[in-house]
Amino acid sequence: MKLIELLIEYGNYSLNRPFSYVYKGNKPVDIGYRVLVNFNNKEIVGYVTSIRETNKNVEELEEELGFNISEIIDVIDSSPLLSEDLMTLADEVSEYYLASKISVLQAMLPPSLSPRRSSLKAPKIAYDQYVELAKYDEDDLTYKQIELLRLIKDNEPVKKREIKQVTILNKLLEKGLVKIKKVEKRRLVIEDYETPKKLNLTEDQNRVINEFKNSDDEVYLLEGVTGSGKSEVYLSLSEEYLNKGKSVLVLVPEISLTPMMMRNYISRFGDKVAIIHSELTPAEKYDEYRKIANGECTIVVGARSAIFAPLSNIGLIILDEEHVESYKQDTPPFYHAREVALMRGKMHNAKVLLGSATPSLESRARAGKGVYHLLRLENRINNQPLPKTTIINLSDYRNIDKESYILSIKLRELIQKALDNFNQVILLINRRGFSSSVTCRSCGYIFKCPTCQIPLTYHRSDMMLKCHHCNYVEPSVENCPNCGSKYLMRSGFGTERIEEEINKMFPEARTLRLDSDSAKIRAKIPQIVESFRRKEADILIGTQMIAKGHDFPDVTLVGVIMADIGLSLPSYRSSERVFQLITQAVGRCGRGDKKGEAIIQTYSPSHYAITMAARQDYELFYRREMESRKAQGYPPYTYLASITISGKVEETVIDNTYRIIDKLNEELGDDAVILGPTTPFVPYENSNHLRMILIKYKNVDIVRNALKKLINASSGKASISISVNIDPYNF
Ligand SMILES: [Zn+2]
Ligand SMILES: [Zn+2]
Known part of the structure; x- marks a missing residue:
């Protein structure tokens, strides 16, 4: 009999302590297996953390341990889910984040494998069935059967569902002349991308690559202005490590927003690449996970949770756009992929490369102290100049166009000019929906979310009031529910309202909108991005999503509609966020052969986050912001x-x-x-x-x-x- 300790999650009992059970059956079971147990009269899934053989019976064990022990109902897996090094990583993450180990395991494993009850209904391996010849023998066969047998012999293996004569096939199977072979199927369909022209590395890129290769340091921070060609550095280094027989882990903030990185990797490394991100179906995730675990894929490109991909023999871990906040999970165990990358890098003796145009203050400070090795790309590819940038003061009414709530005269002029020259425009407004709140003018009633108590946002496209925190939705109404008045005021604005204004002012222009409303439909975001790249639209209006890593060669103008949204949020990081957002947005233009220009509209034209972002001067911003963090006692000083x-x-x-x-x-x-x-x-x-x-x-x-x-x-x-x-x- 085996005495087994296991972790479970059960309401408040998601404790960091194991529970004891015994197993009398004869299925193989070991650390890392999932088992089905009874807990408080409920069947739940447990995760085995320790196991030992015992000669004692249950009564003797209960006597020894001092509590009741029940029996495991069943063993679920036929092999352990996590390798030893991932188990060790789970311990480290759990220790660092003071999180229960079960919550870490749940973050690590794809939902279909996680130690939850629901995972039992989850996808299993999908197979394609092939028909193969077992032995060739035409004796006693009908002509029809001989015909099919020959067909199979000449074409084997044949996909079973492609054979139409099912009854005849069954006869051949019965006679043992053919057999079925099951082959694991990959459900994620990876499109074949055309291989992009392999670019010659610039002198700058070569210098950085050599510095990386010739150093023994473990962690590197690559600080490169927007458009300086960081991706090419990632690709070259990845190739190096693959050639050395090592595997490579590449993290990107959100794959649907940065399809370029995934494409570059697939077109260069083909089937070796596995993809992990939140848009995959559970079945696809399951397949990718297994392909990595059994060593078929040696490069993983993925979002946050890919840091737990079951790769072995890792030589290089890359975190692109390391400053992006989506690397931090905002539910337990609240891990940050960068911290976990450092832990994993150490375990594998792998180098870790963090890259960004606007590194997080924490990382830049560590590089400043020599904890990370700082690498810099200071020039844009082909020495394209940085965009010319103008800051417009929104509080001076003379700057605002008379026909608009929010567009400045200057921005309107430049949009018109870009359209006249058949160039493209990106407009950034860091808030989605139409208006940011709806208030009754008679009694002051504010429409609020019943659960979160924050104001609801009006969305014109579907006439709904939505909570941007919990996704609560209610239909918008004509009258105030409090006093019945019909004078409801919609104040503030978001992407929808800007789109409406633009459509009114530039009726000939074709517009697209990209915000998290577009993300509600699977694959919608890449479609919008692609469509804009193919120049099927002139103006792209969106939230911070449009500021991330895209490369649109025909964009000559970027307009930041209101840079202040975010500055007023009560966070010690608000200046850093605004600086990053504007820098990244401004960096979207002037990436092709055409010169770029950027307009930043703001109520705080002299705020250092805005003036330094306009100059794309990260280093100066870094020094200024460090002073303020020091004075207020915030990270990286505490x-x-x-x-x-x-x-x-x-x-x-x-x-x-x-x-x-x-x-x-x-x-x-x-x-x-x-x-x-x-x-x-x-x-x-x-x-x-x-x-x-x-x-x-x-x-x-x-x-x-x-x-x-x-x-x-x-x-x-x-x-x-x-x-x-x-x-x-x-x-
Ligand atoms: Zn009212
Ligand atoms: Zn809510």
Whole structure:
């Protein structure tokens, strides 16, 4: 009999401790297998973490351990799901993020393999069935049967579903003359892309590549202005490592937004490339995962979760656009792909290459201290000049076009000029929908989300009011639900409203809109991007999605409609976000042979994030922003952790929050600054009240221990639950 310890997830019991079961059956089972068990009268899936043979019977074991033990119902897998090194990685991630190991495993595995009950209904391997000859013997066969047997002999293997004479085939199978071979099928259809012209590397690129190859350092930060050809550096280095028999892991922020990277890799390395990202169906994900695990694919290109891809023998890990916030998962275990990349790199003795035009302050600071090796690409390819940039002050009414709410005279002129010259325009407005809120002019009623309590956004395209946080939707109405007045005011604007204005002002122009509403339909985003690249539209209007990594050679004008959205958000990162967004957006133009120009409209024309983004001067911004972080005691000068306390009863939540603050103050004293309680921007989640605490600290060990104690003390409590986010972003 085997005594087995396993991890489970069950409501509040997603604890970081194993539960004991016994197994008397004879299926093979080991660490890393999933098993079906009974827990609190429910069948759930457990994940085996330890196993030992025992000669004792159940009663003796219960006596020894001091609690009741039940039997495992069944073993689910026929091989372990995670390799040993991924198990070790799971331990490290769980330790660093103070997260339960089961939550880490769930983040690591594709949904169809994760230790959840629902995974049992998930996709299995798909097969193509082929018919092959078993032995050739025409004796006792009818003419029809001989005909088919010969056909198979001449064409084997033949796909079973291509054979129309099913009854005859069955006869041949019965007689043992042919047999069926099952071949694993890859459900993700990867288009054949034309092989792009292999570009000659520039002197700059060669210098960077050689510096990388000739150094023994582990982690590199490649800082390259927009349009400097970072992708070519990635491709060349990847090729090097593949030739050495190593595998390569390439992370991109979001594949649907940056199809170029995936394409470049597929066209250069073909079938060796596996793709992992959120747009894949569970079945496709499952196939890709297996292809990586069994070694058929040695390059993985994917978004955040691809950092856990079951690659072995990794030589190089690349994180493109390392500053992008989607690398941080905003649900437990709150991991950041960059941190995990560093852990994985160490385990495999692999080099890690982080790249960006606007590196995160944390990474740039580490490079400044020599923790990372700094590489720089300072010139654009072919020495294209950076776009000429003008900042327009929106608070001066004389700058605004009389027929518009928001377009400046200058921007309107330049759009017209671009259209006249058959060039393309990108307009960025960092908010989707039509208006940002709807208010009653008579009584002041504001339409709010019933769960999140934040204002609803009006979407004209489907006449709906939507919550941009939880996706709550209600139909928009004519009258105020409070006083019945029909004077409802829609204030603020988003992508839809800009599109409407543009269509009015430039009726001849063809427009496209790209925002997360477009993302609701699978494959819609790449379609829009492709269509714009093929010049099927003149103006692309969108949110920050349009600022990411695209290469549109005919874009000569980028307009940032309102650069301030974001600056006013209460976060120590807001300046950094605005700087990154504008720099990336401005970098979209002037990438072909044509010169580019950018207009930045703003209410804060002298804010350093905006003026330095206009000059594309990352280094200057970095120094200025570091000063302000230092003065305010924010990362990279300190570490942050946030604690969210949630519960059904608001009073209980508040009481507990204060209790936790007192406790932490007592325990940490001068080792940390504790801020709060604060009510988060979205104060409710799943009808739970939320409060937050922020901890700023320098001494990692002391704070970590205090947080561990706190987590242990509060686990299993029914009235509140707490979650800890290490290195949180939304503050
Ligand atoms: Zn009203
Ligand atoms: Zn909501």
